[in-house]
Amino acid sequence: MADQTIIIGIDFGTTFSGVAWAPEGCPDDLEVISSWPGSQNRTSEKVPSVMAYETRKEKRAFRWGFQVSPSTDSIRGLKLLLDESQQSRYGPSVRSKEILTMLEKDPVSVASDYLRELLAVVKGAQTRRLGETYVRSAKFRIVLTVPAVWSDKAKDATLRAAEDGLGGHQLIMISEPEAAALHTLRAIQPNTITNGDTFVVCDAGGGTVDLITYQVRSVEPLDLYEVVQGDGGICGAAMLDKRFEAFIKHRLGAQWSQLSEKSKNMTLSCWENNIKCNFSGTGDNEDDLTEFLIVIPGASDNVERGIEGGMMLMESEDIATIFDPIIEDIESLVHTQIKNAKLAGYNVKAILLVGGFGSSTYLYRRLQKKFSGIDIMQPPNAWTSVVRGAVLRGTYGNAITSRKARRHYGVMASQPFDPERHPVTCRVWDSLEEKWGAENRMSWFVSKGMELLDGKKISLKFYRVVDMDFGSFVFRDELLCCNDESSPEDGEHPSIFPLCTVQADLTKVPKDLFVIATNSKGKQYYKVPYKLEMTFKSASIFFELVFEGISYGSVRAKY
Structure with missing residues (x-):
């Protein structure tokens, strides 16, 4: 049997979550899951985003959705806890944070448990429709939706939960309104x-x-x-x-x-x-x-x-x-x-x-x-428009060719000192290259409102000098953001906040590819130029390490 691919859309919501699926190439056969564990034969196109860990016979059991009694002190509004930047006014989220503290669990691990159960339910439905042999041999492309207004850190937290809970299947994240648009324009x-x-x-x-x-x-x-x-x-x-x-x-x-x-x-x-x-x-x-x-x-x-x-x-x-x-x-x-x-x-x-x-x-x-x-x-089926659109995204591919940057992105770096541009307080002496530099200067590579073409890579150019005797070729760079309309030059401006840290490991690059320089004191050092290529997708950012035009693999950001 040739490899078959099944598209699964998941809309993990604050109060309710939805799942839909269709065999690749058959969007007209899209099915929204409406039968859930604990629903007592009641059908619903969504399941409550409610979780609880109950102790039974000295074992902790995970209960979710309709399995959780309304009277149970349960975890609700978990989704909002994945984004610390959102000032939530939703009371159940506050109580859920207290429950997680008592359980010694974090929102990512609980979201992972919940997503794992959603996947089990949809695979069960597929097995009943298509047969166990078909489903066992199929590949899965999972499209998970997230709010467009979420911070990059929250999107990364969702991605980590999905990677753990949904296994090693192909995973795509897109914004909820993007998915809704794909469904609506075809449905109406x-x-x-x-x-x-x-x-x-x-x-x-x-x-x-x-x-x-x-x-x-x-x-x-x-x-x-x-x-x-x-x-x-x-x-x-x-x-x-x-x-x-x-x-x-x-x-x-x-x-x-x-x-x-x-x-x-x-x-x-x-x-x-x-x-x-x-x-x-x-x-x-x-x-x-x-x-x-x-x-x-x-x-x-x-x-x-x-x-x-x-x-x-x-x-x-x-x-x-x-x-x-x-x-x-x-x-x-x-x-x-x-x-x-x-x-x-x-x-x-x-x-x-x-x-x-x-x-x-x-x-x-x-x-x-x-x-x-x-x-x-x-549109018809407005309640499930997001999850239906997620399946369409997995079927037809991306229909959004460009997006607008919601904030400025940049890094803080040292620049050649210019007395006409830089205050003398930021002047520092580079003992290896023997020249004055200006520290804590911002280098912005994405401006707020800038058009971001889907899939187009943005190069972040870096330059380091490494002492030949004891220097390290592992560099950590902090990616910074600013939500103001104009971006400041001073890296210590109060409007600037950290997004994530990316680690560039150049230890695999042959040393003879680096230029060796010698200063006036006879001290030798390497000149190390490299790039981090940044790609913006609908709901995620990807980094890739590049030296002399050769890729040395993807770089995972730490938020």
């Missing part, structure tokens, strides 16, 4: 988007909301490029849960704290499954529900507060007060993308609204009202 047919049009992808999920603005270079084959820097924030649907809990605490007063955890979980589950997903507005449309009942087992009757028989009445206006601040955050993000696109000379024609929260009728109507004159488009 016919549509009016054509060559030269500009559109915003708004991927509103459980925890994060990601936005990227693309222009269409070609509809068929699909070719897109970023026109402005993407944006986003922690303003997904999970933030509504936090606001609802604050609302219910205020409405019930001291009663809320007196309820059992089981009663509280039933109330929150009622909100999650019956109200949040069905809320469409405050009566402006005929199909809007104006009253909702919330189950609160054990709550005492209070007619003034609308509580009777273990139920509480909520008016649509009450629910709007929960939604509106989060919706306003999203509107602000969309407005910024449209404004920046216009400043760059692009007029946005459409907004593609995807993700779980992106399925909200209320969010859709609010964006319609806010951005009249721009088409708001919700």
